[in-house]
Amino acid sequence: GHAGRGDDYHYHIAPKCLIEDLGKKWVDVDKKPIGYAMDGFPIHALGWFNKGNAVEAQLDPCRGMKDDSGNYFYNVKTSSSWDVLNCLTGEPQKFARDRWHHRVDRTGKEITGIPMRFAIKDSMRTSHGRDVCHVTTGMLQGEQLLLTSGKTRRVNAEEGALFYCNKACYGLFFEADKSRKIRGRAIYYDYIVSGCPGGFDVASLRTFTPYEGPAQKRKGPPGTGKRPRQ
Incomplete structure (x- = not known):
């Protein structure tokens, strides 16, 4: 990741340091999101710590899928090239509140x-x-x-x-x-x-x-x- 011209820090690939800081319990046990895409769907890193949670083979072209409850989410690639998502499945939302x-x-x-x-x-x-x-x-x-x-x-x-x-x-x-x-x-x-x-x-x-x-x-x-x- 890096800061843009507006000092807005953002990532181009899976946020490895953030995921490591959140830890195995957050990511692979409790299965909580590591962030949200612009269309509002959560982004997960399932399989980062526990390969038994890997969902790579189940992802659609945008790197998303639905969980057992029917809720859609994206999942970052847990190996090189560490992709986050390839496209947006939903409509971009104007929910950002960033001001600087x-x-x-x-x-x-x-x-x-x-x-x-x-x-x-x-x-x-x-x-x-x-x-x-x-x-x-x-x-x-x-x-x-x-x-x-x-x-x-x-x-x-x-x-x-x-x-x-x-x-x-x-x-x-x-x-x-x-x-x-x-x-x-x-x-x-x-x-x-x-x-x-x-x-x-x-x-x-x-x-x-x-x-x-x-x-x-x-x-x-x-x-x-x-x-x-x-």
């Missing part, structure tokens, strides 16, 4: 992510008045870091934190502008703490070396020319 405010940087522009080599170790979320602060710690690996001097440094393995509370309180990586002096892609750590909420102890975080050189244009994805990239 898109992250913006200090200039008020929306922050859009890019792939980077950051192995997540831990994460937490805390509320401070009207702000919700998200902190993710992990290991930055194999990235080229832009320094304030304009030179770059290759980071092979360096632990630190990424955080975001509001547009005046964050520590995030952005992609640096292209330059003849830089071979390949470089990123820089934008560290802004002028508006951190009371109670958020930013000084306790192990952060990366901030970039304090000339302002970067932080161009967005190709074709937009608007959004910065994280």
Whole structure:
């Protein structure tokens, strides 16, 4: 799974970590769902822990079937390629209640992510008045870091934190502008703490070396020319 541009975390294959966390009793003994499809039917993982519950041979083309009581459900594939479902049997329902405010940087522009080599170790979320602060710690690996001097440094393995509370309180990586002096892609750590909420102890975080050189244009994805990239 991964977060989309709206910070909406979603899965493309069977949520292996979620299923393992729910455990054998939930999944294969009590036979409870691990989620729901957009048409409202439950999604199960029968056979994940107990192969005696396997229903793969009974599934329809959408990966669904009815239980003994006549209730329809989908079942994820419990082996590679870990499919969730191939199509929707019912009509999509508008039951989602997700609401969020898109992250913006200090200039008020929306922050859009890019792939980077950051192995997540831990994460937490805390509320401070009207702000919700998200902190993710992990290991930055194999990235080229832009320094304030304009030179770059290759980071092979360096632990630190990424955080975001509001547009005046964050520590995030952005992609640096292209330059003849830089071979390949470089990123820089934008560290802004002028508006951190009371109670958020930013000084306790192990952060990366901030970039304090000339302002970067932080161009967005190709074709937009608007959004910065994280």
